[in-house]
Amino acid sequence: MIPEACQKPRDLLRFLTAGSVDDGKSTLIGRLLHDSGGIYEDELAALSRKSSAHGRSFDPSLLTDGLKAEREQGITIDVAYRYFSTARREFIIADSPGHDQYTRNMVTGASTAQAAVLLIDVRHGILPQTRRHAYIASLLGIQVVIVAVNKMDLVGFDADIFHRLRKDYLEFSASLRVRELHFIPVCALEGDNVTAKSPRIPWYEGMPLLQVLEMVEVADDRISKHFRLPVQTVIRGESGFRGYAGQVASGRIGTGDEVVVLPSRLPARISQITNYRLQMEEAHAPMSVAITLREQMDIGRGDMLCDPEHSPVSTRQFRAKLIWMSELPMRSNQPYLIRHTTQTACMSILKVLHKVDIHTFAEVEAGSLVLNEIGEVEIQTHKPIFCDSYSSNRTTGSFIVVDPIHNTTLAAGIIMEPSVEDPNSDPSSLALPNRGPEDRGLTVWITGLSGAGKTTICEAVHTELLARGHRVEMLDGDVIRKHLSRELGFSKVERDENIRRIGFVANLLTRNGVVALVSAISPYRAVRDEIRQEISGFLEVFVNAPLNVCERRDPKGLYKRARSGEFRGFTGIDDPYEPPLSPDVECKTDSETVKESVDKVVAAILKVLS
Amino acid sequence: MMSPRHFSELDELESESIYILREVAAQFSRPALLYSIGKDSSVLLRLAQKAFYPAKIPFRLLHIDTTYKFREMIEFRDRVCRELGLDLIVHTNREALAEGANPFRLGTTKCCALLKTKALLDALREHEIDAAIGGARRDEEKSRAKERVFSFRDGFGQWDPKNQRPELWNLYNGRIDKGESVRVFPLSNWTELDVWEYIRREEIPVVPLYFAAERRVLVSGEKLIIPEHESPIQKDDVPALMKIRMRSLGCTYCSGAIRSAADSISGIIEELKVARRSERENRLIDHDEDGSMELKKREGYF
Numbered sequence: 036m037i038p039e040a041c042q043k044p045r046d047l048l049r050f051l052t053a054g055s056v057d058d059g060k061s062t063l064i065g066r067l068l069h070d071s072g073g074i075y076e077d078e079l080a081a082l083s084r085k086s087s088a089h090g091r092s093f094d095p096s097l098l099t100d101g102l103k104a105e106r107e108q109g110i111t112i113d114v115a116y117r118y119f120s121t122a123r124r125e126f127i128i129a130d131s132p133g134h135d136q137y138t139r140n141m142v143t144g145a146s147t148a149q150a151a152v153l154l155i156d157v158r159h160g161i162l163p164q165t166r167r168h169a170y171i172a173s174l175l176g177i178q179v180v181i182v183a184v185n186k187m188d189l190v191g192f193d194a195d196i197f198h199r200l201r202k203d204y205l206e207f208s209a210s211l212r213v214r215e216l217h218f219i220p221v222c223a224l225e226g227d228n229v230t231a232k233s234p235r236i237p238w239y240e241g242m243p244l245l246q247v248l249e250m251v252e253v254a255d256d257r258i259s260k261h262f263r264l265p266v267q268t269v270i271r272g273e274s275g276f277r278g279y280a281g282q283v284a285s286g287r288i289g290t291g292d293e294v295v296v297l298p299s300r301l302p303a304r305i306s307q308i309t310n311y312r313l314q315m316e317e318a319h320a321p322m323s324v325a326i327t328l329r330e331q332m333d334i335g336r337g338d339m340l341c342d343p344e345h346s347p348v349s350t351r352q353f354r355a356k357l358i359w360m361s362e363l364p365m366r367s368n369q370p371y372l373i374r375h376t377t378q379t380a381c382m383s384i385l386k387v388l389h390k391v392d393i394h395t396f397a398e399v400e401a402g403s404l405v406l407n408e409i410g411e412v413e414i415q416t417h418k419p420i421f422c423d424s425y426s427s428n429r430t431t432g433s434f435i436v437v438d439p440i441h442n443t444t445l446a447a448g449i450i451m452e453p454s455v456e457d458p459n460s461d462p463s464s465l466a467l468p469n470r471g472p473e474d475r476g477l478t479v480w481i482t483g484l485s486g487a488g489k490t491t492i493c494e495a496v497h498t499e500l501l502a503r504g505h506r507v508e509m510l511d512g513d514v515i516r517k518h519l520s521r522e523l524g525f526s527k528v529e530r531d532e533n534i535r536r537i538g539f540v541a542n543l544l545t546r547n548g549v550v551a552l553v554s555a556i557s558p559y560r561a562v563r564d565e566i567r568q569e570i571s572g573f574l575e576v577f578v579n580a581p582l583n584v585c586e587r588r589d590p591k592g593l594y595k596r597a598r599s600g601e602f603r604g605f606t607g608i609d610d611p612y613e614p615p616l617s618p619d620v621e622c623k624t625d626s627e628t629v630k631e632s633v634d635k636v637v638a639a640i641l642k643v644l645s
Numbered sequence: 646m647m648s649p650r651h652f653s654e655l656d657e658l659e660s661e662s663i664y665i666l667r668e669v670a671a672q673f674s675r676p677a678l679l680y681s682i683g684k685d686s687s688v689l690l691r692l693a694q695k696a697f698y699p700a701k702i703p704f705r706l707l708h709i710d711t712t713y714k715f716r717e718m719i720e721f722r723d724r725v726c727r728e729l730g731l732d733l734i735v736h737t738n739r740e741a742l743a744e745g746a747n748p749f750r751l752g753t754t755k756c757c758a759l760l761k762t763k764a765l766l767d768a769l770r771e772h773e774i775d776a777a778i779g780g781a782r783r784d785e786e787k788s789r790a791k792e793r794v795f796s797f798r799d800g801f802g803q804w805d806p807k808n809q810r811p812e813l814w815n816l817y818n819g820r821i822d823k824g825e826s827v828r829v830f831p832l833s834n835w836t837e838l839d840v841w842e843y844i845r846r847e848e849i850p851v852v853p854l855y856f857a858a859e860r861r862v863l864v865s866g867e868k869l870i871i872p873e874h875e876s877p878i879q880k881d882d883v884p885a886l887m888k889i890r891m892r893s894l895g896c897t898y899c900s901g902a903i904r905s906a907a908d909s910i911s912g913i914i915e916e917l918k919v920a921r922r923s924e925r926e927n928r929l930i931d932h933d934e935d936g937s938m939e940l941k942k943r944e945g946y947f
């Protein structure tokens with residue numbers, strides 16, 4: 036055996052297979068698995084039992100059929116993942132169904148694939164299906180396409196037929212972008228040009244399929260792109276450790292490097308990069324790491340660390356291609372949820388620009404999209420997302436659309452051109468149908484210490500309510516102090532005045548059928564109760580975390596400054612916080628997950644509104 | 646400091662799994678890690694440590710104990726949980742056991758349904774678990790090849806293989822209603838060989854039954870059964886002494902051993918590289934009937 040140290044570690048190639056029914060896809064995959072030694076004896080034994088039941092000696096296609104329901108219908112419905120490896124590489128096959136009605140499944144398989152093997156039955160030539168498969172592969176950004184021209188045995192291994200087919204393919208696919216395109220004549224059933232070069236096809240000078248798959252360049256172009264790391268979660272440890280955890284989406288980063296944090300746009304420097312007990316000088320895509328920064332900053336899930344020179348576009352409006360995946364048709368100006376990197380926001384589709392005929396690639400006019408249709412749309416979100424075009428970055432350029440009521444995934448989205456936002460646009464509006472005057476308003480008063488988690492909960496609740504079609508406004512204590520209460524300080528009198536102003540605005544909104552989400556420390560019980568009396572429709576939410584927990588979190592570094600005496604009268608330190616005596620909802624953020632807290636608040640609100 | 650090294654397929658798999666575990670922590674209220682004590686669970690546990698280090702693993706561990714597990718498994722489980730300070734829930738279907746549930750009386754299908762599937766569904770409900778993380782891999786068994794990484798289960802814990810949510814890029818949709826749940830499989834893309842290579846690289850402790858040793862076994866046709874619990878076969882047969890190991894661990898009755906000389910991790914890896922037989926062939930449960938695993942999974946089996 037070769038000592039481990041001398042072996043170059045294997046790498047990983049994910050590829051998609053697609054073909055029309057009966058082109059021989061299952062047979063080809065079965066061949067690949069079988070001839071590369073990926074099939075065990077007991078599986079083979081079971082297989083030959085079945086093959087003879089089907090009246091065959093050896094049918095490799097039986098290796099890959101999956102679910103019973105499909106077996107009974109004799110078709111492949113869903114994407115199935117298969118695994119095999121050679122000395123050089125480990126392969127993951129996303130085996131996708133071929134039929135028209137399974138476009139969404141093929142898109143699913145293609146979304147994570149680096150290469151695609153498209154099957155063509157040499158007798159049928161280019162079919163509408165072939166064009167569709169080629170289009171989807173290119174749309175999903177697959178850079179390497181291998182066209183396997185199958186059943187060469189049935190045309191006597193004729194070179195002319197193969198070359199004509201190749202020419203036809205090149206002609207129709209001229210407008211589709213790929214980096215590498217290979218054509219291989221094969222006979223999947225008997226294994227010609229699958230894992231070994233076929234003596235029966237001497238005129239073919241290229242490599243057999245497996246060898247092409249082994250040679251395909253996967254040296255990730257993700258690494259050479261600009262640095263982006265969407266934050267998944269924040270990890271806190273002893274002695275103030277605060278690690279921003281996530282998978283590097285693109286590029287590389289080293290300790291000491293400067294990054295910019297979105298959405299705040301604040302610059303920061305990388306202090307440490309860790310993976311478990313390993314301290315690393317550098318990280319690159321697609322590593323999962325935890326990063327600490329030299330600066331103390333308020334960063335959470337959905338924020339992004341980026342290359343300061345080349346940061347993504349931060350925008351609430353962009354054009355995208357949608358592949359519609361649901362039986363429910365698409366509707367414009369309807370609230371949906373968008374999941375983009377680690378962010379969730381409320382979104383709506385402003386208009387459909389056109390849909391694509393995936394056989395002719397022509398753009399045709401459309402007002403909506405139904406299952407399996409692909410179209411280009413204009414999207415608006417309620418808060419900025421940080422994105423690149425899909426063609427320049429697959430991670431920051433992709434998203435899914437989720438149904439806020441049924442929770443299902445409705446569509447896959449590919450960002451075409453993120454437009455730089457119009458600075459004059461109203462940041463709180465989202466094109467949604469106006470609800471009627473019968474809508475009830477409500478003031479949701481979120482109180483708690485600095486760092487207890489009010490804003491995090493408030494923002495998530497905001498998204499949820501918007502997605503359910505409610506009119507919502509956020510009144511954040513910090514924002515109000517920058518505008519409405521600019522001149523006020525932090526004495527008891529001034530604090531009470533500030534709270535009264537917020538209460539006044541909340542009352543106006545509530546009267547007009549808006550859900551006003553107030554997020555303010557509001558430390559004094561008396562003034563909170565006073566406001567409660569004034570507003571009809573009031574819900575008090577106590578975001579409760581012990582002072583020592585808030586102080587350890589210290590997201591804005593305020594506790595530290597208060598402790599050092601830099602400012603006086605800081606709630607919790609040298610000014611009292613009077614907790615609510617009977618809040619409508621209490622969120623214990625030191626023991627609950629964010630999701631748990633948000634769910635509680637949303638449930639309480641919906642109960643009042645219904 | 647670590648010197649830059651080639652980013653291998655193991656690194657890529659590790660990174661993907663850590664990403665998935667962090668998504669679970671961010672997207673769910675009460676996740677739990679289904680800990681089955683086997684090699685896959687051991688890898689899962691290490692990945693969870695890595696994902697949240699230096700903080701503690703933010704999930705509870707759940708072990709569904711049929712009481713027919715190997716003694717060495719239970720000892721190993723308790724030691725690992727103690728050493729890592731993990732919060733372990735052990736759940737057993739006591740009612741079924743009191744009524745005498747065992748595979749000889751009920752057949753393996755029924756026995757699994759009561760002691761594993763029902764016990765699991767009860768435990769998930771009792772502890773209000775909305776995401777159950779398991780160590781299953783797609784390469785293990787045919788019906789798993791189409792399983793999603795985030796696999797949706799309805800209010801009855803059931804799986805509908807024909808109506809799965811599309812799973813695009815790495816954008817996992819974990820949005821569910823109350824009472825529904827998601828099974829999460831962070832090791833979806835790992836193969837058996839990957840698991841062992843990772844165990845070697847990371848020096849992850851595993852149950853000693855995986856390593857070949859001289860053990861007393863009952864020979865029943867092609868099956869080698871380590872006699873630990875009373876069973877009907879035991880009465881007539883005399884155990885033989887053989888050098889054997891377990892390739893996958895489960896209940897004593899239903900997990901067969903294999904003849905092997907592999908007494909180290911490297912030995913196991915070498916053995917796997919030339920292995921001609923699949924991992925689960927010594928498991929009785931998959932062979933009950935064609936498509937049996939799929940049927941179980943529809944009902945809520947892991």
Ligand SMILES: Nc1nc2c(ncn2[C@@H]2O[C@H](COP(=O)(O)OP(=O)(O)O)[C@@H](O)[C@H]2O)c(=O)[nH]1
Nearest residue numbers: 055056057058059060061062096186222223224
């Ligand atoms: N003659 C011949 N038949 C083939 C070849 N490849 C597949 N077939 C047959 O074509 C039929 C459809 O193959 P299958 O793999 O099930 O197609 P799929 O629907 O694309 O998965 C089966 O009867 C195969 O045996 C080939 O290279 N030559």
